[in-house]
Amino acid sequence: MATDHIRYDVLARDAMRDVLRRVLTDAARHGLPGDHHFYITFDSRAEGVTISPRLLAQYPEEMTVVLQHQFWDMKVTEDRFEVGLSFGGVPERLVVPFKAIKSFLDPSVQFGLQFETGENEADAQTADASSATSLAAPASTPETAAVEDDTPPRPSEGAEVVRLDRFRKK
Numbered sequence: 001m002a003t004d005h006i007r008y009d010v011l012a013r014d015a016m017r018d019v020l021r022r023v024l025t026d027a028a029r030h031g032l033p034g035d036h037h038f039y040i041t042f043d044s045r046a047e048g049v050t051i052s053p054r055l056l057a058q059y060p061e062e063m064t065v066v067l068q069h070q071f072w073d074m075k076v077t078e079d080r081f082e083v084g085l086s087f088g089g090v091p092e093r094l095v096v097p098f099k100a101i102k103s104f105l106d107p108s109v110q111f112g113l114q115f116e117t118g119e120n121e122a123d124a125q126t127a128d129a130s131s132a133t134s135l136a137a138p139a140s141t142p143e144t145a146a147v148e149d150d151t152p153p154r155p156s157e158g159a160e161v162v163r164l165d166r167f168r169k170k
Helices: 008-030 053-058 118-126
Strands: 038-043 062-067 071-076 080-087 090-097 101-106 111-115 133-135
Touching: 008 038, 008 071, 008 080, 008 101, 008 111, 053 090, 062 080
Parallel strands: none
Antiparallel strands: 038 062, 038 101, 071 080, 080 090, 101 111, 111 133
16 A cells, blocks of 8 residues: 555644634634534543543543533634533533544534544554544434533434545555
8 A cells, every 4th residue: 555645634634623613713703603503522631621620520531512502702722712611500611622622513414523532643643544534423422511401412313424534545
């Protein structure tokens, strides 16, 4: 197999993170249009993640937050987003680097992004045939932190995960 010197996997991953950054920047400036809302899953132990000890104890590995009706003071920078959310009636401020994000889903339009994070991302960057990213509309939403109106997440119907390596020559 030929070596990928261009690193399409890294370019695609960075482009997908840019999509996420742009969507969150727009939501921070203008709010969420129509029925759009976001499920964002991230590695709660990743470098740069800031959550309260209470939330970290509750979600020691992975956490999914919902941005829908009740979030405030969202700020988006080149490498992270910050947002105020309420968890069980207690206001919290979260800081989440984009590199910590595992998935992003907007179920209102069945659109999702799925990322490799941490060690998996480092492995993907060193392996020629590995894919660092994939497009996804997950078949089900992972355990979600109780945000918003405490409504449990609904699974997506008929969604298919499409991995970028599926299109590579083998």
